[in-house]
Amino acid sequence: xxxxxxxxxxxxxxxxxxxxxxxxxxxxxxxxxxxxxxxxxxxxxxxxxxxxxxxxxxxxxxxxxxxxxxxxxxxxxxxxxxxxxxxxxxxxxxxxxxxxxxxxxxxxxxxxxxxxxxxxxxxxxxxxxxxxxxxxxxxxxxxxxxxxxxxxxxxxxxxxxxxxxxxxxxxxxxxxxxxxxxxxxxxxxxxxxxxxxxxxxxxxxxxxxxxxxxxxxxxxxxxxxxxxxxxxxxxxxxxxxxxxxxxxxxxxxxxxxxxxxxxxxxxxxxxxxxxxxxxxxxxxxxxxxxxxxxxxxxxxxxxxxxxxxxxxxxxxxxxxxxxxxxxxxxxxxxxxxxxxxxxxxxxxxxxxxxxxxxxxxxxxxxxxxxxxxxxxxxxxxxxxxxxxxxxxxxxxxxxxxxxxxxxxxxxxxxxxxxxxxxxxxxxxxxxxxxxxxxxxxxxxxxxxxxxxxxxxxxxxxxxxxxxxxxxxxxxxxxxxxxxxxxxxxxxxxx
Amino acid sequence: xxxxxxxxxxxxxxxxxxxxxxxxxxxxxxxxxxxxxxxxxxxxxxxxxxxxxxxxxxxxxxxxxxxxxxxxxxxxxxxxxxxxxxxxxxxxxxxxxxxxxxxxxxxxxxxxxxxxxxxxxxxxxxxxxxxxxxxxxxxxxxxxxxxxxxxxxxxxxxxxxxxxxxxxxxxxxxxxxxxxxxxxxxxxxxxxxxxxxxxxxxxxxxxxxxxxxxxx
Numbered sequence: 115x116x117x118x119x120x121x122x123x124x125x126x127x128x129x130x131x132x133x134x135x136x137x138x139x140x141x142x143x144x145x146x147x148x149x150x151x152x153x154x155x156x157x158x159x160x161x162x163x164x165x166x167x168x169x170x171x172x173x174x175x176x177x178x179x180x181x182x183x184x185x186x187x188x189x190x191x192x193x194x195x196x197x198x199x200x201x202x203x204x205x206x207x208x209x210x211x212x213x214x215x216x217x218x219x220x221x222x223x224x225x226x227x228x229x230x231x232x233x234x235x236x237x238x239x240x241x242x243x244x245x246x247x248x249x250x251x252x253x254x255x256x257x258x259x260x261x262x263x264x265x266x267x268x269x270x271x272x273x274x275x276x277x278x279x280x281x282x283x284x285x286x287x288x289x290x291x292x293x294x295x296x297x298x299x300x301x302x303x304x305x306x307x308x309x310x311x312x313x314x315x316x317x318x319x320x321x322x323x324x325x326x327x328x329x330x331x332x333x334x335x336x337x338x339x340x341x342x343x344x345x346x347x348x349x350x351x352x353x354x355x356x357x358x359x360x361x362x363x364x365x366x367x368x369x370x371x372x373x374x375x376x377x378x379x380x381x382x383x384x385x386x387x388x389x390x391x392x393x394x395x396x397x398x399x400x401x402x403x404x405x406x407x408x409x410x411x412x413x414x415x416x417x418x419x420x421x422x423x424x425x426x427x428x429x430x431x432x433x434x435x436x437x438x439x440x441x442x443x444x445x446x447x448x449x450x451x452x453x454x455x456x457x458x459x460x461x462x463x464x465x466x467x468x469x470x471x472x473x474x475x476x477x478x479x480x481x482x483x484x485x486x487x488x489x490x491x492x493x494x495x496x497x498x499x500x501x502x503x504x505x506x507x508x509x510x511x512x513x514x515x516x517x518x519x520x521x522x523x524x525x526x527x528x529x530x531x532x533x534x535x536x537x538x539x540x541x542x543x544x545x546x547x548x549x550x551x552x553x554x555x556x557x558x559x560x561x562x563x564x565x566x567x568x569x570x571x572x573x574x575x576x577x578x579x580x581x582x583x584x585x586x587x588x589x590x591x592x593x594x595x596x597x598x599x600x601x602x603x604x605x606x607x608x
Numbered sequence: 609x610x611x612x613x614x615x616x617x618x619x620x621x622x623x624x625x626x627x628x629x630x631x632x633x634x635x636x637x638x639x640x641x642x643x644x645x646x647x648x649x650x651x652x653x654x655x656x657x658x659x660x661x662x663x664x665x666x667x668x669x670x671x672x673x674x675x676x677x678x679x680x681x682x683x684x685x686x687x688x689x690x691x692x693x694x695x696x697x698x699x700x701x702x703x704x705x706x707x708x709x710x711x712x713x714x715x716x717x718x719x720x721x722x723x724x725x726x727x728x729x730x731x732x733x734x735x736x737x738x739x740x741x742x743x744x745x746x747x748x749x750x751x752x753x754x755x756x757x758x759x760x761x762x763x764x765x766x767x768x769x770x771x772x773x774x775x776x777x778x779x780x781x782x783x784x785x786x787x788x789x790x791x792x793x794x795x796x797x798x799x800x801x802x803x804x805x806x807x808x809x810x811x812x813x814x815x816x817x818x819x820x821x822x823x824x
Contacts, residue, residue: 257673257674259667259669259671260671260672260673260684262667262671263665263667263671263672263684263739263742264684264687265664265684265685265686265687265688265746265748266660266661266688267661267688268687268688269687269688269692269695271692271695271696272687272688272690272692272695272696273687275692275695275696275699276673276676276680276683276684276687276695276699277673277684280673280675280676280680281673281674281675283675284675
């Protein structure tokens with residue numbers, strides 16, 4: 115029997131994930147995981163909003179960092195989108211977006227210290243790279259015919275603004291708003307490396323066992339994200355941007371000496387720094403140094419990152435297939451759908467990093483908390499997109515119901531799109547997997563974090579660059595597979 | 609002013625025009641007639657390339673920007689006359705002066721009440737008239753139109769063609785309506801199978817004289 119490319123690809127990925135699961139460490143190491151989970155559950159149902167002053171401050175700072183970071187990213191990204199036909203602009207944007215916000219934050223902490231600039235740049239740089247790519251795609255997809263009707267002699271700028279940009283404008287606006295939502299999540303987790311955003315308060319509340327405060331913080335965060343479309347209006351954005359700097363809080367002074375030291379000493383590979391002249395001996399020592407780091411750290415980090423990614427990818431897909439009917443009117447009534455929506459909003463609004471942090475507290479360090487966190491978050495993201503799409507599929511009036519409907523009418527129709535979404539998330543999952551190492555799981559982020567703890571920035575930067583190239587590689591592979599099995603449906607940009 | 613000497617053209621690898629020799633003098637009003645696929649659009653584009661800086665083009669597809677208003681779509685016809693910064697300001701907020709300039713053009717085309725309607729909300733005929741408005745507003749002395757009235761009713765078609773003729777010295781229109789072609793032009797060029805099968809002054813031509821173009 116001839117099977118489709120999509121079917122064979124799915125089987126291959128499931129097979130790889132099962133092999134990975136056999137070698138992965140998925141042990142629960144805490145003595146009494148149920149007790150901590152029970153206390154957290156109790157906290158969830160007894161949120162404590164009394165510490166509102168502190169909670170409000172955490173949220174205001176989270177929003178302020180997100181707004182300024184995303185705004186700077188929009189400016190840089192839009193300018194780069196116009197220059198996207200230049201190879202170097204394309205490569206640079208691919209490189210900067212392959213590095214996670216938290217890695218950028220770790221780097222900028224060394225340069226600018228614990229200042230607002232660190233947080234803003236950590237968001238702005240990777241987002242700038244993403245905006246550059248997506249804006250240029252949107253502009254490219256705009257209707258080309260009006261451009262041909264512009265009279266001869268009109269300046270290219272006038273032609274662009276009248277005949278190119280207006281058609282793309284709606285898409286640019288909605289994508290930017292979507293990214294602002296992501297920016298809020300990014301801003302929140304920057305707190306885990308010390309910036310004064312939500313993650314910072316969350317971690318300290320957690321350490322002290324104040325679970326009711328943890329749940330109050332998270333609830334406020336969900337409300338903030340769920341109501342985004344209500345309080346972010348085009349007219350109000352300039353106002354928010356003007357007000358944002360006042361909420362960032364005082365920063366330490368930026369020291370020029372620090373900046374110079376970072377670029378001229380800290381990140382210069384040790385053998386080069388130690389050598390008196392840049393001769394063959396020094397270059398040889400440098401090569402040895404790289405080989406040493408690569409074989410003793412990077413290789414293990416890459417292996418763990420890939421293993422975790424492949425398991426999380428398939429688990430995300432499996433959960434998405436379970437989640438999407440929850441919000442579709444083909445499968446559930448009004449009440450069921452409301453519950454489904456609530457569940458999906460919570461799981462996709464909570465950054466993977468925070469989910470992983472929570473599960474890690476319950477189960478101890480192994481790949482299990484990371485797998486569950488990544489699968490829940492990404493499964494909810496994909497499930498939400500597919501669920502919305504399912505309601506638009508026209509069905510015949512005598513279509514079957516329930517499981518038969520799911521298996522015979524709906525799943526075959528959405529499967530291609532589902533795979534396309536999932537492959538788009540592949541690179542996102544990989545980037546997150548690498549970063550979860552900071553929590554103590556042995557992925558690439560773990561080695562980066564240890565290098566920084568040892569004040570070996572040269573090693574940290576080298577490992578981050580390896581991470582970036584791994585990411586670019588997986589992105590290229592994902593594109594190749596999508597082309598091979600002809601997933602031509604352009605999924606919503608996620 | 610237009611001169612083709614044994615010109616040929618292909619479209620998607622298929623030869624559409626063969627050995628076309630043609631001269632159009634300033635002040636002439638020419639109709640290109642013939643079956644669809646006979647090469648009218650290709651010939652128009654060939655002619656347009658000879659005088660891009662002097663000629664306004666009405667493409668067969670209206671090529672409007674759907675999210676912009678009728679006003680802005682017509683104003684696009686004048687982009688080459690203004691500085692980019694001024695164009696940008698007028699895009700963000702229509703200048704009263706420009707609105708008053710565009711208004712009479714739309715009045716002639718029966719679109720004045722749609723001036724601030726997004727082009728995407730117009731009917732097919734209204735879209736086509738907006739595209740004509742954009743061409744008129746270019747203020748060129750030559751106009752090349754590819755089926756400029758195919759989507760509007762006969763009454764409006766006459767008004768549109770009158771407006772086109774009044775605003776331009778030289779007019780070349782690809783048309784499928786033979787009656788309109790004879791009424792509004794003074795020279796008819798008939799295309800058949802990629803070459804010129806007929807080239808005569810309009811005066812004295814009867815619609816039935818063109819029948820041979822449409823039969824095999």
